[in-house]
Structures are given as structure tokens and as C-alpha cells.
Amino acid sequence: MPGEIFRYIAGHARLKVIGLSIEKFINRAQSSDIILLDIKRNKYREVTFRVNRYDTEKVKKIAEQLGLEVEIIKESGLLYYLQCFLKHRSFASGMLIFILLLYLSTSFVWAVEIKGNEEIATEELEEIVEELGVKPGVLKSVIDHDRFILELLNREKRLSWAEIEIKGVKARISVAEGKGPPEIIDYSVPCNIVAEKDGFLVKLLPLNGEKAVEDGNAVKKGQVLVSGIVYSELSGTRFVHALGQAWAHTYYTGEAEVNINDYLYKETGNYAVRHELLINDLAIPMYIDNNDIGFEKYSVTIEDVLPARLTDYIPVGLHKVIYRELIEKDFNDALKIAKEKSEEQAFQKAQEGIPPDGKILQKMAESNMTPQGHMSSKVVVEVLEDIAMEEEVIISEEDEFGK
Amino acid sequence: MDKSDFFKRLIEEITDFPRDVVLNLPHIVMIGNLEIDLENFNSLLEYTPDKIRVGTNLGIVMFAGSDLEIKMISQNEIIVTGRIKSIELGLNRR
Structure with a gap:
């Protein structure tokens, strides 16, 4: 098996030998430890065969000694292709530059993805992340994982956890929002409980203060439900921080x-498709026959064929215009x-x-x-x-x- | 039978070594009439698409047929393919 691999790497050459003493030539080659393959006698004076490319020179020498003509018909093998490839210097260097550029381009961040945020807007986080130095076009090696996370958590206090993972050319940022501590109620400030909106009061649960309205009454917006002003004969007037719940029936309209007409037609299932090339918002039709679609009534939907990520970088787009035939329904x-x-x-x-x-x-x-x-x-x-x-x-x- | 042959046969019988190795004889394997594998030969004497003659220790071995090709030839092995019609052993000794 290693021999096979070596032979494939070295490659084979198909040779043609013309002359009289062909048997002698084969015997000579055989005794010089050259393996000849696929020997075919085409004419009395002519024979073609395959030989390892490393033995070509030896074969030529033997043929020369015997006064035979040698012609190389075809060569193949990995090393041969490599030699051919290296002969075209500009092509080889172009290929090398391409590989180098490909390698270089993969060492940059191309896209930033943020997930896990529910209340904080993605745009807000994107802005912070960009300020911290993670944005498309940044070298991947520049991003300091631990420092970035610490700074992100410091900048955005609503986040309780963050992680950055660089996969390929994408920076994936996962975050988790934490629940902040409950608001501290300042009980020293006297206040009333009022109705937030109009409604029909079903159940009023005063926790602190004095009930101002009975259950089962309609209340207006701003009406005091639990009063923070408590009066008693013993202690006189006191101001307290009223607390309570007011469960009410409220009404919303829309x-x-x-x-x-939008619902008067239905699709028959027939449709026609046309493509349009889009260069800088200029639509170029990609169909030859400019005839009518052939439907009496139809709807038009336009789809983008190329992914949005690609069209962000190049100003070329491809539109697929679908015409669907419509038919009138029962009114x-x-x-x-x-x-x-x-x-x-x-x-x-x-x-x-x-x-x-x-x-x-x-x-x-x-x-x-x-x-x-x-x-x-x-x-x-x-x-x-x-x-x-x-x-x-x-x-x-x-x-x-x-x- | 000369002396060396006698000893060779004796060794072969005692040791169970392959006969073709000990006696230095050609070893011919045929796959139907499609392929012949001949080991332990001396030289190629004649090669045409109809006939191949190979010199061995035993004498000349001839394969006749049509569209004969030498698939591989190395120092001690020759593989012939094609439509083989006959094999002839032209014994010159023994």
C-alpha cells in the first residue's frame, strides 16, 4: 500500500518505443528493475507501455543504447500536476495569495450576534458591544474574552451574565438579564391610593390607610380609593403611606x-414566475417575452432570492416575482x-x-x-x-x- | 537426473518447501482464459498480439491467443491478459 501511494504521488508516464529489437528492450528494462505496465504492441515496430515517472530517464537510456526511438505520450500523477502547476508562476502565486487572503479574512470578525436579551433592546446592546471593540472588521485575536465580559456587565447593569463565543467569523454574545431588587417603598412619604383608570370596583383590599370607596361602585380615574389621611378622635389627623389593591372591571375598546375587496378573491393555484436583476435599486427584467402573464386577475409577490447577508455587502440583488392567478369568491x-x-x-x-x-x-x-x-x-x-x-x-x- | 536435482528433490521432500521455489521452476496461474500470471521466468523471447514466448528454466513457454497484452512485467513475474487459446510447454531438458 505505501508503494501504491508513492507511485501515485510520483505519477506514471505512458511511453511509445519505436524500433526493431523490442523484446530485447523489454528484457533489458526488466533486468534493470524497471516495472513495465500495460504493454501493448500496436505495430510490429511499435510498442506502448506505462512506467513510473522516476524510471523514464532509465528507459530512455536503454532505448538509446538499443537504437530505439522513445516518445512520451502522456504523464499523470500528483507530482506531475504539481510541476505543471508550478510552471505557471502567476497562477501559482495567485492561488497562494488567494489562500493567504482567505486565511486572513477568517481572522476577522464578520458578524456579531446577540441573543438572550428580552427587555434590553438588541440595538442598545449592539451599541455597547461596538464601543467595547467587538464589531465587524475587528481582528479576532484582539478581543480579550474576560475583559470584554467584565466591561459589558459593568456597562449594562441589567445584565447578570454574559458570554462571548467566537465561532468561525461570527462573534456570538449570549446574555442573561437579571431581576433587579424590588423598589424600596418610602413609608415616610404620605400618599393616597387612587384609581389609575375608570372601572367598576369589585374588591378593594386596603393594607394601610382608610377605605374611601365601598366595593361594587363605579370609580373614575384619579378618584381616591384608600386615603392616606387617617382621622381618629384619639390621635387626631395622621398622614400615612396608604397601601392596597383595587381589583376592578375595566373596559378597552378597539x-x-x-x-x-381584499377577501373577495382566492388563489386558483396557477402561478407564473419572473426574475429581475436588481443593481442599485434599478430593476432589470430577466425574461425575454414581455407578454401579458395571461391571468385576468392576479396578485404579485416579490421575494429576494439572494440572502440578505450577501446583499448587504454587494449592491446586486435578485428578485423573484410571483404572479398568482385569482378567482372571485362567493360574496x-x-x-x-x-x-x-x-x-x-x-x-x-x-x-x-x-x-x-x-x-x-x-x-x-x-x-x-x-x-x-x-x-x-x-x-x-x-x-x-x-x-x-x-x-x-x-x-x-x-x-x-x-x- | 543430475546430482543437484537429486539433492533439491530430497530437500523438498524433507522440508515441505514449495516445489517451484526449491526446484526453481516456473509457476503458472491462470484465470480462465483471461489472464496468465507466470512467475520465475528468464526472459521474454517474442511478443506479438497473437503469441507470447517466454524463456524459463524448464524451456520455452508459449501462450497463443488474440489481443494479448502484457499487463505487467517485472524481474521475475509477467502477467499476460487477453483471450488465451493455448499454452505450449516446449521442454528442452529433463
Whole structure:
């Protein structure tokens, strides 16, 4: 096996020998420890064979002694190809430069990826990371792992853990956000509990202070629910920091309007595809026949064929334009879908205002057709939530002295 | 049988060495009529696409056929391929 490998590395040469004493030549070569392969006699005076490239010179010498002509037909093998390759100096040096450039380009960071952040915006973290010296175009060896993590944690206090991992040309930064300590309530500041928004009070739980409203009443925004001013006959007027929870039913509304025409058509499944080359926002059509697509009604969607990462670096893009044939649906079906969609959109709008701890109790929707042929919906959502909000009591001098 | 041959046969019988090695005789292996592997030969005497004659210690060995090619030839082995029709042993001794 090592011999085979060596032979492959050295390579073979296919030779042609022309002359009379061919048998003599073969015997001579054989006795000089040259292995001849694939010997083929084409004519009486001519024979072709294969020999190791290292033995070519020996073979030539023997043929010369016997007065034969030798011709090299073909050469092959790793070493032969290497020799050919090295003969073309500019090509070889180009290849070398290419490999060198490839190696050099991989020693830089090409992309920074941040993951694990939920509350802190990625852009914010990217800015900090960039200031700390991790950005596309930075040498990988320059990045100090431990120092970077320490500085990142120092700069962004909301982070509790960070790790940087350089994989290939990508710097992957994983972070974890920590929960900060609870806010310290300053009990020395007197305050009331007021309603944050309008609602129907279901349950008021005063923890400190005096109950100002009874359960089962409608309250207005800003109305005092638990008073921080406590009066008793024994101790007179006292100012306390009121605490409490106020569970109330609140209402959120959302409105949306959709065009029925958007839902009046459905796809038949037929489609046509055309490509467009994009050079600096100039679209060049890549189709020859400029005929009509052949569909009476159709929708157009445009997709990017090249990945966004590539088009960020070069100003060339490739668009795939898909034309999908459309057919008209039953009007009642379209109306039904439009109603569903507009209600869904209205509900989403209503939901935007609901706090995360709010519990949706019920949903009421009403849809109408507008004269313009649009479907308009209004959704009212009833939510159970805590509407308690602290409000500082402004004490005037008059109050202080209990006058 | 001369003296050296007698001793060689004696050694072969006593020691169980391969006969072709001890007696310095050609060793011919055939794969159907497609390939012949001949070990322990002296020289190639004639080579044409129809006929190959090889000189051995035993005498001249001749392969006849068509499209004959020498796949490999080294110091003591020759491999012949092609369509072999006959082998002839032209014994000159013994």
C-alpha cells in the first residue's frame, strides 16, 4: 500500500518505443528493475507501455543504447500536476495569495450576534458591544474574552451574565438579564391610593390607610380609593403611606376597518414566475417575452432570492416575482372572512392597552358595513385588573397643624 | 537426473518447501482464459498480439491467443491478459 501511494504521488508516464529489437528492450528494462505496465504492441515496430515517472530517464537510456526511438505520450500523477502547476508562476502565486487572503479574512470578525436579551433592546446592546471593540472588521485575536465580559456587565447593569463565543467569523454574545431588587417603598412619604383608570370596583383590599370607596361602585380615574389621611378622635389627623389593591372591571375598546375587496378573491393555484436583476435599486427584467402573464386577475409577490447577508455587502440583488392567478369568491363567504378579520384586528388593537397581569373576562364585538363597502368592527373587552396607583398627598401648612 | 536435482528433490521432500521455489521452476496461474500470471521466468523471447514466448528454466513457454497484452512485467513475474487459446510447454531438458 505505501508503494501504491508513492507511485501515485510520483505519477506514471505512458511511453511509445519505436524500433526493431523490442523484446530485447523489454528484457533489458526488466533486468534493470524497471516495472513495465500495460504493454501493448500496436505495430510490429511499435510498442506502448506505462512506467513510473522516476524510471523514464532509465528507459530512455536503454532505448538509446538499443537504437530505439522513445516518445512520451502522456504523464499523470500528483507530482506531475504539481510541476505543471508550478510552471505557471502567476497562477501559482495567485492561488497562494488567494489562500493567504482567505486565511486572513477568517481572522476577522464578520458578524456579531446577540441573543438572550428580552427587555434590553438588541440595538442598545449592539451599541455597547461596538464601543467595547467587538464589531465587524475587528481582528479576532484582539478581543480579550474576560475583559470584554467584565466591561459589558459593568456597562449594562441589567445584565447578570454574559458570554462571548467566537465561532468561525461570527462573534456570538449570549446574555442573561437579571431581576433587579424590588423598589424600596418610602413609608415616610404620605400618599393616597387612587384609581389609575375608570372601572367598576369589585374588591378593594386596603393594607394601610382608610377605605374611601365601598366595593361594587363605579370609580373614575384619579378618584381616591384608600386615603392616606387617617382621622381618629384619639390621635387626631395622621398622614400615612396608604397601601392596597383595587381589583376592578375595566373596559378597552378597539376599532378596525378592512376592505372587503381584499377577501373577495382566492388563489386558483396557477402561478407564473419572473426574475429581475436588481443593481442599485434599478430593476432589470430577466425574461425575454414581455407578454401579458395571461391571468385576468392576479396578485404579485416579490421575494429576494439572494440572502440578505450577501446583499448587504454587494449592491446586486435578485428578485423573484410571483404572479398568482385569482378567482372571485362567493360574496357572503368574503363578507364572513372580512368580518372575522376586522374583528380580529380590532381585538388586537384593544389588547394593546391591556396590562400583562390583566385577565380578559369577556369580549363583545359589533360589525357594520360602511357606505364605502368596508367592514368596520368595534370590539369591547372587559378586563379584571388592579387599578391601584399611589399618589403623594400634598400637605399644606393648614393640614399640618390640623386646623 | 543430475546430482543437484537429486539433492533439491530430497530437500523438498524433507522440508515441505514449495516445489517451484526449491526446484526453481516456473509457476503458472491462470484465470480462465483471461489472464496468465507466470512467475520465475528468464526472459521474454517474442511478443506479438497473437503469441507470447517466454524463456524459463524448464524451456520455452508459449501462450497463443488474440489481443494479448502484457499487463505487467517485472524481474521475475509477467502477467499476460487477453483471450488465451493455448499454452505450449516446449521442454528442452529433463
